[in-house]
Amino acid sequence: MKDIFNGVYKYRGEFYxxxxxxxxxxxxxxxxxxxxxxxxYWDPNRSKLAAALKKGLKKLPLDKGSKVLYLGAAQGTTASHISDIVEENGIVYCVEFSERAVRDLLDVCERRVNMVPILSDARKPYEYEWIEKVDVIYQDVAQPDQIEIMKRNCSRFLKSGGWVMFAVKARAMDVTKEPKEIYKEIESELRESFGVVELMELDPFEGDHCFVLARKP
Ligand SMILES: C[S@@+](CC[C@H](N)C(=O)[O-])C[C@H]1O[C@@H](n2cnc3c(N)ncnc32)[C@H](O)[C@@H]1O
Incomplete structure (x- = not known):
């Protein structure tokens, strides 16, 4: 096992x-x-963050002790790997609005001291304003207003100098436009308030998705 980022290991060409x-x-x-x-094993066909690593993501802004707000946690697939990376002294606040998904998420959170389930809509950050400021916001909600959701949460919860990891589903935003056109628009919109460090397409693991790594000034 080779430790390639803090807490991410490579073994026989795969991530763990x-x-x-x-x-x-x-x-x-x-x-x-x-x-x-x-x-x-961190499956790139099941987790967009693993797909981004497979595609050569150069920086992973996570470490032992990192505090993370995860928007769109679903059943906790990717969130559980982030939980492995940040270990006991870190925390992953997992926001998910589907009651069905939260039922499975609860099982995962019960067994992991650093995962906190929050049944809430990420469009309404005031519903979970009791959480602390975080080092990283990870978002994967596949909604037409995904940029607005991200900005709203960043302004409330992200520390300055904090990082955004953003999985963008192009078709959720506009089915009539080419994904590449949408990625360009997203990049220029994000550049207004963030330093965009990396933007990559996630094919062949996830079609019509890109992954953005950005930093709050
Ligand atoms: C593509 S799935 C996320 C998969 C997950 N990130 C993973 O890698 O394990 C998107 C999730 O976002 C949730 N979601 C969508 N809009 C949301 C919102 N406004 N607030 C909270 N959760 C939302 C959906 O219910 C769904 O579970």
Whole structure:
């Protein structure tokens, strides 16, 4: 196992995180045991962050102890890998508005001390304004107003110098436009308030999606 970012490991060409809940899987992923430690395979076909890593994401702004607000946590697939990376001293606030998804998310959060489930709409950050300021906002909501949702949460919760990891679904924004055209628009819109560090398309893992890494000044 080679530690390539803080807490992300490469083994036989694939990415893994160290399982903070050994013996348990979150989405049926494979696990590997080495030197008495258990690692979870991070599937790029199931997680857009793993897809971005596979496509060569140069910076991963996560570390032990990072505080993360995760918008669109679904059943906790990607959030659980972030939970592995930030470990016990970090925290992942998981916002999800589908009651059905939250039912599964609750099972994952119960077993992990650093994951906090929040049944709420990410358009209404005032509903969870009790959370602390965070180092990173991760967003994957696939909504037409996804940029507005991101800006609203960043202005309330993201520390200055904090990072945004943003999975953008082009077709959710405008089905009539070419995805590349939408990515350009997003980049120029984000540049108005953030330093955009990387923008990459996620094909072949996720069609019509791009992943943006940006930093709040
Ligand atoms: C593509 S899935 C997320 C997958 C997840 N990020 C992962 O990698 O494990 C999008 C999720 O965002 C949720 N969602 C969409 N709009 C939302 C909103 N306004 N507030 C909270 N959750 C939202 C959906 O219910 C869905 O579960």
């Amino acid at each position: 995180t160290k399982n903070m809940d050994p013996g348990e899987k979150v989405y049926g992923e494979d696990t590997v045991k080495l030197d008495k430690l258990e690692y979870r």
